[in-house]
Each structure stands twice: as C-alpha cells, then as structure tokens.
Amino acid sequence: MNPDGSGRKQLTQYDGDIEGYSFSPDGKKLLFIAQVKTKQSTADKYPDLPKATGIIVTDLMYKHWDEWVTGAPHPFVADFDGNGISNIKDILEGEPYESPMRPWGGIEQLAWSPAGDKVAYTCRKKTGLAYAISTNSDIYIYDLATKKTDNITTKKTKVMIQILSTLPMVNT
Numbered sequence: 001m002n003p004d005g006s007g008r009k010q011l012t013q014y015d016g017d018i019e020g021y022s023f024s025p026d027g028k029k030l031l032f033i034a035q036v037k038t039k040q041s042t043a044d045k046y047p048d049l050p051k052a053t054g055i056i057v058t059d060l061m062y063k064h065w066d067e068w069v070t071g072a073p074h075p076f077v078a079d080f081d082g083n084g085i086s087n088i089k090d091i092l093e094g095e096p097y098e099s100p101m102r103p104w105g106g107i108e109q110l111a112w113s114p115a116g117d118k119v120a121y122t123c124r125k126k127t128g129l130a131y132a133i134s135t136n137s138d139i140y141i142y143d144l145a146t147k148k149t150d151n152i153t154t155k156k157t158k159v160m161i162q163i164l165s166t167l168p169m170v171n172t
Contacts, residue, residue: 020107024116030080072098097124
C-alpha cells in the first residue's frame with residue numbers, strides 16, 4: 001500500500017475474521033488468530049429443530065463474562081508467498097481451549113521463534129470447574145515441522161517463579 005492509501009491489496013482469502021496476525025521473521029509464514037466453534041448448538045445436536053435457539057448447558061463454563069461460550073480463539077499458521085496464504089493449520093485443532101486467552105488476550109500472547117520454525121503460545125488447557133477456578137496458564141511451543149506441542153512450563157518452573165516472586169527486589 002502506498003502512503004496515501006492507494007494501491008491496497010488484499011493478502012488473505014479466509015472464511016472468518018482474522019483477529020490478529022504476525023509474520024514469521026523471514027516473512028514466509030503468517031500466524032493469525034481466528035474463532036473456531038467448540039460447542040454444538042441446539043440446532044446442531046437436533047437437526048430436526050433447525051429454528052431452536054435454546055442453549056443446552058453441560059459444563060460450568062457455558063458463559064464467559066457477557067457472552068455465551070460457543071467458540072474459542074485459536075492460533076493458525078499459514079504459508080505466505082507475498083500474494084496470499086495457503087496450507088492453513090489450526091495449532092489447537094480439535095481442542096476446546098482458547099489461545100489467546102479471554103478476555104483481553106491478543107496476538108501478544110503468541111510469538112515466533114527467531115528461526116520461524118516454532119510458535120510459542122499461552123493457554124489454560126483446562127475445562128469445567130478446573131477452568132473456572134484457575135487463572136494459571138502455561139506456555140507451549142508448537143513445532144511447525146513435527147506438528148508437536150511441548151508445555152515448557154514445568155512444575156519446577158512454577159515453584160521457582162512463586163519463590164522468586166516473594167523475594168524483595170535486589171539492585172546489583
């Protein structure tokens with residue numbers, strides 16, 4: 001796009017809203033956030049009732065602040081060739097968790113590795129009561145080559161953070 005706003009060019013063709021994005025360090029991949037459906041609606045569960053709008057509650061976290069929970073933000077990675085995206089992959093595919101985390105999380109909760117081969121993200125991989133009573137999240141690393149995720153926040157790390165957070169600041 002030119003400084004005056006002319007010459008704009010759409011770079012993505014994606015069904016749904018992209019809520020935040022970040023280019024990989026080499027500019028060849030795009031990390032973005034989009035909503036995915038994580039709960040079936042009543043009409044989904046009962047196709048013979050297509051006009052049904054009621055909500056069937058089977059979990060404690062059926063509402064988050066002021067909205068019904070029917071979906072969650074998920075991080076996606078796609079190839080980018082300068083003209084568009086392809087090979088879109090949902091990093092949390094099939095998982096009901098949210099990343100970035102509601103209510104205020106955004107693209108700042110996701111980061112590229114310097115080589116652009118991994119993505120770090122925060123997530124609270126809990127459901128029901130465990131989710132409702134916890135504010136504890138973990139940091140995960142998703143490897144683009146192996147498509148495997150590692151939780152890098154160990155119990156030992158959490159204990160060390162708790163201990164360090166109780167110590168007074170020391171100037172050296």
